[in-house]
Amino acid sequence: MIHDEEIRRQVIEVIAEEFELDPVALTPEATLYDDLGLDSLDAVDMVVALEKKFGVKLANEESIRSVRTMADIFALIISLKPAGQ
């Protein structure tokens, strides 16, 4: 299993790359909609990108609907404990 810190790092990496965002802006408090400028269309792309990166299924997770900030994403991915790559 990979360390939580490593998961956070990888989440930042994949979101920065896939959404062309500055990794420095991807702080835990950053809100996806207001701070990062993402919208509901991006939300599906985000789920797809995270599922692929971490080999997890997010679509059926109830908690996916309450994701607001980067910290919520970290917590969600950590809770699903992806296998190490």
Add this chain to the structure above:
Amino acid sequence: MPPHQADAIVIGSGISGLTTAALLAKSGRQVVLIEKNKKPGGALRRFKRAGIPFDIGFHYTGGLGNKEILRVLWEYLGVWPNITAVPLHPGGHDLFRFRKSGRSVRAYYSYDLLQEELITNFPREAGGIRDFLANIRRICRTVPFYNLDLPLTPFLRDYLTAGNRSLADVIQTSVKDPELQAILAAPALLYGIPPRNAGFALHSAVTHGYYSGAYGIVGGGQAIVDAFITVLQRTGTEIITNCPVEHITVKDGTVQSVIAGGHEIKAEQVIYTGQPNALPDLTAKGTFRPAYIHRLKDLEDTKSMFILFGKLDCPDDGPRLATTNLYSLPPGVDIMDAPSPGTAGETLLVTAPGRRDVSDGSDAPAANGVIVMRPASWEEAATYDLGHKKRRTGYQTWKEETATTLLTEVEKCFGDLCPKITPLATGTPLTFRDELGGPQGGVYGTQHNMTQFAPRARTKVEGLTLSGQSTLMTGLLGSSLAGLVTAGEIIGLETIWDQVLT
């Protein structure tokens, strides 16, 4: 000379593009429809061999009964008067045959008859059969396309996903007999997703159309295309064929124009109905974010087929083919597996949609045509792939051998019901890839399965909208509805829904 400007440009003249174009034109917009092939119609086109016209992508459909959605839509658009639908029910049915047991079961295009026939054949499973069919109907009561009193928007928001189970799971918990399981799984062949990956809700949405009554159309898919072209021409829509769109121009996140055949046409709305995986390459780098591009490029294709177009040697010996499609199935839910090398496998489909042309009294040449299909894997054809329309040597021989094996199986399996067949043409996963654009030769576009997110109509680019079988649902009905939803995204979903229904 093509125009320089339009209100909307629709890319692709399959049924989705035709539907969107006709709806936008009816709303008063100046529409240009651009098609890369020489003739419009996409998968609905007919082609001719030895004087016999063959359908590629249309054998039968639901949704054409009085007050049913496809007919309502076609009435609204004015295409219905030019179409002669032939109901295949009440007597019409798919005939499912199992080679090992020799059992044949008729799956009627009617809930009541189907239920009765299934219970007669599988009396111990009566409860499961009733539940299974009732479940499909229950789900479809929540689908606005089948329950026209419902609004469209809430349905599209949660589109057939909530609490979904796989088709295989639902079948296996409902009934235990492997032959019955195969019969209930068989409609998955009409949308190309293996039952273990297909969501039960989507299965219900496709199958309900057929279980409620199936129809052929005199003149096949081509007759639908022709009816749409007539209506589009009446609205002044420009139809440009033999002209692939090479580029979609976007500036500051808003669509500007389309470049096709080296010619630029400006428009506020551009609708792309081709395979989603080809969209990113039609736009400049930076138009979409990597996340969306990867999502489109990674989409899994529907299953492919090996298809044979042939001539019935004594067509009048097989009049039942007019209202019956013959299926051979393996027992169990895994009906879509490609056969092992050198065999035809157990899943076969024999259909003769052209025989429905006879109903108008003419002795149409199409009535001599027959189509045989079996599932095919991309891998079995890929060894011959040298890129678009280029094949390695041995391809022709492989096709001929595959056709012979297939016809031997058809004779063994359906010799009593189907006259002898002379092969005229074949299609493989490579043919489907080159003709329809699916990266792995999928016959129904992108899989709308439980594990991937097919793209929706709206994109991040203002004025650029998607449509086509890969965006909502597949098949003639599904792709028509995709066209309706896309036009709705532009005109207003509930507005268009109200207009079509009243």
